[in-house]
Amino acid sequence: MATDLATKMVPFLNPPLCANSERVVNGELSPCTKSTTQTCNHCHLVQYCSKNCRNADWKHHKKICDGDLMKKDWMPRYVHEGRTPAYVGGPLHTPFGVPQYLWGNVPAIDILNLKDNEKDQGVDFKLLFAASGDLRNVIKTIVGLPKDYKGKCTLVINDANFHVASRNILLLLIALSFEPEVAAPIMIHLWYSALLPKSMLFALQHAILPILFEINVGLSFMPMDGHQYVRTFRSGDKYTMIVHLDKAGWIALKDMLMVPFGLTEDLAQSIRKRTMLAPERADYFDRAMYRQPPAARPKQRSRYSALC
Ligand SMILES: [Zn+2]
Ligand SMILES: [Zn+2]
Known part of the structure; x- marks a missing residue:
């Protein structure tokens, strides 16, 4: 496969x-x-x-x-139109959705940095990443372990926000389920993209969804009472992931890999465009681009309007 x-x-x-x-x-x-x-x-x-x-x-x-954005003398639209930009006393920025903090905003850290600290390839570690929305620190720490590391490294990761926790579980399941050269682009897309390429969704539905279905079938007669059900996932004899979720959590985790009923590609695109390209955001967007060198502006725009 x-x-x-x-x-x-x-x-x-x-x-x-x-x-x-x-x-x-x-x-x-x-x-x-x-x-x-x-x-x-x-x-x-x-x-x-x-x-x-x-x-x-x-x-x-x-x-x-x-295009215009690449020109040295590009100016925001509010300058051409001779009006006060929205961020200076204009109409209030329209919020979309609910406040969610899904991404970290500082470079990821290898919190062990074994080669500069303990320098002992056999020492065991127990690490707690409490409220760890930023899985990058976890991944960087694991990847940073030397190839000849012989100890046992146990990491505990949790987060009160189910969207954050479930995405972290999915990302780690991907890391366990695919070869690194396939896992890495899927994980990056899942982390940063508003649109997941079809081939990636199919890959996840093929490799991970059946496992989640099976877990849900096993829980089908259990009550929705908040009880935590523990399931273990393994990759060879090197990596083990133990997930604690209640029944509602396991159902929601499975649903993350399924296209919501009634959501067509066109509808998803229009929801996304309504949010990312909302006219109320135009001045904020232009301000952000104005600070960029010309060659960086199209990249910034593509983040809003194309790939991401
Ligand atoms: Zn070019
Ligand atoms: Zn060519």
Whole structure:
């Protein structure tokens, strides 16, 4: 399965592929699949394997690469319109959704840093990541253990916010279920993206959903009384994850991998656009872009309007 999956996810795996989607082979449109590390030397946002590919894709790419945002003298819209921006006494910023703090905002830390501290490859550790929404610290710490580490490292992670806790469980289940080169892009997408590529959702539904279904079937006659049910997941004899959730939590965890009833792709896109591209946010967005160097602005915009 892993090989098949890796093939489907080629666009999301390293090395980066040529961005030319206009290549024609035998009269048919066939996006270029060559890997390359040469970025467009103007915007550095995309990469092409050759001049031919860059030229072929130019009719798409020029909208970004040659767009207004890349111009040195780009000014926010409120300047052109000669009005006071919304963030200075204008209409109040419209909040969307409920306050959630799903991401950390500082660089991740290897809290052990064994090679500079204990320097003992055999010592056992018991680490508590209380209210640990930022799973990056956990992952960096585990990955930071030396290859010849022989001790036992036990980590306890919890969070009162179910969205945070369940996402952390899913991320770790992915790390346990896939080869690293497949797990890493899925984890990054799940962490940062508002849209999950279909191939990734299918991968999760194929590898993880059946396990969660089975757990839920096992709990189907249990009462919804808040009792914690413990389940253990293993990857070889090296990694073990023990998850404590109540019945409602196990149901909700399974539901995270299923498209909500009635939610079409168009509807999801329109909800997302209504939030990310809301007109009330335009001045805040322009202000953020104004502080960026020209080449960074399209990247900032794409975060709001395209990929993420
Ligand atoms: Zn460019
Ligand atoms: Zn190419």
